[in-house]
Amino acid sequence: MNASSTSAGAGVSAVSVQHVTKRFNETTALDGVSLEIRRGEFFSLLGPSGCGKTTLLRIIGGFEEADSGEVLIAGRNVGADPPYRRRTNMIFQHLALFPHLTVSENIAFGLEMKKVSRTEIDRKVGDILKLVRLEDYGKRKIDELSGGQKQRVAIARALVNEPEVLLLDEPLGALDLQLRLQMHDELKRIHRAIGSTFILVTHDQTEAITLSDRIAVMNAGQIVQLGTPADIYSRPINRFVANFIGHANFIDGEVAAASENKGELRAGGVIFAGRTAGALRSGQPATAVLRYEHLRILPASSSAGLSAVVEDVAFHGSSFRVTVRAEGGIRLVSEIAGSEDGVQVKLGDAVRVDWRPESLTILDQ
């Protein structure tokens, strides 16, 4: 997937987290988490607030110690090593830039700690300032920078140390949308340019999907699903993941038929055909998940799918959300692209709705 995965040392995970558990008093922040993060990968930890993302990142960085379990960085057990003995660097949620130092001094800090020579430091700082496009800001004080510039200083300060693993704790959370999208591009560009392993913590599904090679979706201190963005998006393994990523219809019913990975769900007397996630028995209660944009709206004259009546049409900028009531009284939402002359359906229209069986996932409830 990435040039560096074929370089020397391939085969050993950049970070290996093994059965890590962490408690704070009553709270179990991490509950037996295991993970293998590949070299050069852009990996995201995605989950709602309080699910333990930061705690996991802080354990990898050495700021917290796991109650049990192990963390290996480049194959070496880092045990209770303090942060200053690890080849990781962190970009903190609130940046934590040194207010008494200039931009250049902030960036040079890590190199000075490693006793790199002055000329080497100047060269590296100059290079990294160019990479984050802050060439002319080296002499500025931190409080003379805009939010996006501070962000890039924080990124530069970590990256200049050429860490094996870069840890990013919701680094873009404080920025407005415009700036965040811009920083997404920059992060991607920098990741490609540097080739080290990035671990990003975020609660923003769009961020995780657009940036990552792989995503671990977390909930309540556990990893719920791990896979590529496309995997997780189109094949969520449970209702939590489906709900957390994108927008989906949830149709509750019972399993009418199930084979190895195909199945049918009966709800309101109607059959929904799709693929199954996990082993399902005929007759057991189950839920079908169908993404809004995977539900197609066809003219009433069509023969495919189910007949339905349009109940609502809502404009969502680049798309329309059409709510229909299908056979059996089931309400479904479809997201369709808006065309220049507006949407073709209107309130009260009789239509048919259809989906490809591989887009509909039947889950154990």
Added chain:
Amino acid sequence: MLLEYYSTYRNTRKLPFVAGQSAPQRRASRGGWLLAPAMAWLFLFTIVPVAMMLVLSFWTSTAYGIKAEFTLDNYRTIFGEPVYLSTFARTLRIAAVTTALTLVVAYPVALIVSRARGGWKAIALLFIFLPFWTSYVVRSFLWLPMLGRNGLINFLLIKLGIVTRPVDWLIYNEGAVYVGLVYAYMLFMFLPIYQSLDKQDRKLEEAASDLGATPARTFWRVILPLSLPGVFSGCTMVFMFACGAYVTPQLLGGASSLMASNVIGSQFQISNNWALGSALSITLMVIVLFCFMLGSSRLGLLQVLSGSRR
């Protein structure tokens, strides 16, 4: 100059004493009348006594008291008699050493307390404040039964068999004055330093550690520089107070460690020479003021060297 330095240093905003002085300056440009009470206060408690002293210092002293007759004799006496100049020199030396010692004692305490957890922090602060609820004079007297010939320390030394007869170099010398002054002014050094340490973002320490700094290097490169405004503020106050120390050198010092205030006091109380006393006070004030100007220009230099703004 000093105040200007403080007000430009972003971390001083919440410091006591210092910030309190720069705030009215800034506000002055808006509504001058808002300053009226402060100006009245300043006039009543600062300008009037100093002006009175200044006038008195030019009066003539006679055997029966002072006469409103202009003379420069008082200042001639001060600059003519080596005893006065050497007293001033000693005062400045004692004040400087006291400031340094107080800093060395207070800084680690402030650092430890500021890094303590909630409950321990409150307890530690309570114990630091506790002695200061009694009078300064009582706190100075306290050292007599501690350092004296039959005092607690001699008692312990004898009990532990370290000495056979009580030692008498514990008190009535400059060393004892330092003990008393450091103890007396501890809080004024501790508080501003503690404040600047306490409000530091602890994430900065994590960031330093993340970037490869050991705890010691984190201290020198991050914690200490960010606490310098507190250090300057504490040093300023302690130096100022120590220059005017009276009770402590009187009680604990010997004849050779008397300070300017003792000499000045004796002019008022014993010699009944208010004119010379006033002239001495004015001279001390000018010297202290000069020290501050020197110090603050040095601080300005320090600021330039450390790459801070302006």
